[in-house]
Amino acid sequence: MSFESHSMTLKIWDHSTIEPTLDSAITHISSRANAPRERVRVTRSGPNLFTVSTSEESHTHSGI
Numbered sequence: 845m846s847f848e849s850h851s852m853t854l855k856i857w858d859h860s861t862i863e864p865t866l867d868s869a870i871t872h873i874s875s876r877a878n879a880p881r882e883r884v885r886v887t888r889s890g891p892n893l894f895t896v897s898t899s900e901e902s903h904t905h906s907g908i
Contacts, residue, residue: 850877851897853889862894869896 850873856862866886874881877898887895 850879851895853893853895855893857892866894866896869894873898 852869852873854865854869856865870881870884870886873879873884873896877883879898883899885897885899887897889895
């Protein structure tokens with residue numbers, strides 16, 4: 845597992861734990877980024893490799 849800003853990359857070997865592990869990672873990133881869970885995305889980066897990060901929308905701010 846590695847951390848970069850508001851993202852983490854996970855190598856999940858046990859397929860039976862993918863869903864609970866990703867759910868936990870989404871909660872963690874959401875909390876760290878102070879962003880709603882809906883703004884957290886999961887990207888499959890390779891075999892058994894997932895990146896969980898905040899979406900670009902959560903980093904944009906309106907200038908109003």
